[in-house]
Amino acid sequence: MVAEGKCLARHNNMVIFVGGVAPGDVVDLRVTRKKKSFMEAVPVAFREYSELRVEPFCQHFGVCGGCKWQHISYETQLHYKQKQVKDNLERIGKVTLPEFDPILGSEKTKYYRNKLEYTFSGNGWLTDEQIKSGEEFDRNALGFHIPGRFDKILDIEHCYLQPAPSNAVRLEVRDYARKHGLDFYNAVKQEGFLRNLIIRTANTGEVMVILQVKYDDQEAILGIMKHLEETFPEITSLQYVVNPKGNETYHDLDVVCYKGLPYIHEEMEGIKFRVGPKSFYQTNADQAYELYKKTRELAALTGNELVYDLYTGAGTIANFVARQSREVIGIEYVPSAIEDAKINSQINDITNTTFYAGDMKDILSDELIARHGRPDVVITDPPRAGMHQDVVEKLLQVHADRIVYVSCNPATQARDLELLSEKYEVTRVQPVDMFPQTHHVENIVLLTAK
Numbered sequence: 001m002v003a004e005g006k007c008l009a010r011h012n013n014m015v016i017f018v019g020g021v022a023p024g025d026v027v028d029l030r031v032t033r034k035k036k037s038f039m040e041a042v043p044v045a046f047r048e049y050s051e052l053r054v055e056p057f058c059q060h061f062g063v064c065g066g067c068k069w070q071h072i073s074y075e076t077q078l079h080y081k082q083k084q085v086k087d088n089l090e091r092i093g094k095v096t097l098p099e100f101d102p103i104l105g106s107e108k109t110k111y112y113r114n115k116l117e118y119t120f121s122g123n124g125w126l127t128d129e130q131i132k133s134g135e136e137f138d139r140n141a142l143g144f145h146i147p148g149r150f151d152k153i154l155d156i157e158h159c160y161l162q163p164a165p166s167n168a169v170r171l172e173v174r175d176y177a178r179k180h181g182l183d184f185y186n187a188v189k190q191e192g193f194l195r196n197l198i199i200r201t202a203n204t205g206e207v208m209v210i211l212q213v214k215y216d217d218q219e220a221i222l223g224i225m226k227h228l229e230e231t232f233p234e235i236t237s238l239q240y241v242v243n244p245k246g247n248e249t250y251h252d253l254d255v256v257c258y259k260g261l262p263y264i265h266e267e268m269e270g271i272k273f274r275v276g277p278k279s280f281y282q283t284n285a286d287q288a289y290e291l292y293k294k295t296r297e298l299a300a301l302t303g304n305e306l307v308y309d310l311y312t313g314a315g316t317i318a319n320f321v322a323r324q325s326r327e328v329i330g331i332e333y334v335p336s337a338i339e340d341a342k343i344n345s346q347i348n349d350i351t352n353t354t355f356y357a358g359d360m361k362d363i364l365s366d367e368l369i370a371r372h373g374r375p376d377v378v379i380t381d382p383p384r385a386g387m388h389q390d391v392v393e394k395l396l397q398v399h400a401d402r403i404v405y406v407s408c409n410p411a412t413q414a415r416d417l418e419l420l421s422e423k424y425e426v427t428r429v430q431p432v433d434m435f436p437q438t439h440h441v442e443n444i445v446l447l448t449a450k
Contacts, residue, residue: 001080005439024050065147067437081441093414109436120194121153122184142174206264208237305376315341361390386412403447
């Protein structure tokens, strides 16, 4: 197993990357892409199956773009995720590393996500089996994008990613729309009424449903809203958004709350986090709690520390560690996320947090450090691209005692570790699995000032 969950084979000293297989499979391949130093291929026939294989549990496996590792056991997934972290840190980071802590596996390997986004299409994807059957199928689909296709949606019968009532709500909306002749969206022509459906479930039992439509047909909108209200009394936040734009982003649009509150709550250790229709929150809440506990443990907080939380998002980590800190300064690029962070402090009576919105390399300035002081601990959880070089240089200048670096991309984390090695040594490495059945892995590194 190598990058992006693909497997590696060799032929005449040429490296070949193959998806949809397991280490140990013996296969016939068809080359789909050829470069000077590597090729990409797909399996066309299996001669021998790997001992690492298990039977995929989802009927949509292999067509749907999600859960691409269902065909290997969870223990094997964890093994390769740990290896992925180790390989990236050793090859890219080129820094002295301690013994790695064993990867922290997820207790739930199904139904672990708290948010899913389904897309409507009037031209749903037909599988090879459906085409061969010769039957007529309703092409009005509500489901997920076919990998690499913005315009093709696979109709989903049952998804194993999100707990109830997610599947029931999706099927009810799809069937209601088909029955009432509502137009499913056409992404190529940018026509049609129904665009997408977002479902958020929380560990408090609260449920949010957001319907996104192309134009403001109140009769049709209120018909669906009323039907969902009557069918699913467990929905605590029922909302809709009218989006006439060419894309599905709605952060600049008004979201209308039809029933209940315009938000739901997640909870960790008695701390409530308010999640609105535009809020970011870790999609695996149970495992996020394990990730944050480990982050707090590595930060070694005694209650006297000034903590800077970089890329704070909605202030989840900042508020989670605030009670063990003297003061927490959170910085985030997205202004709406910072508003959420402030609200999350207020509703939990947390008074020792301060949040700033803006570009990290601009906000993390000499002026900010003069105002609040040099941090004892820095927690940083950047996006997949890692930290901007200016931010790394500022961290070297500030020279906090400890940096806890949380990453969803060990490759860019490794690059940053090499830059930070000028003044820091890596003293702990803790991989964490947030997304079972996929190749994605989070990693926490503790850096201690030399």
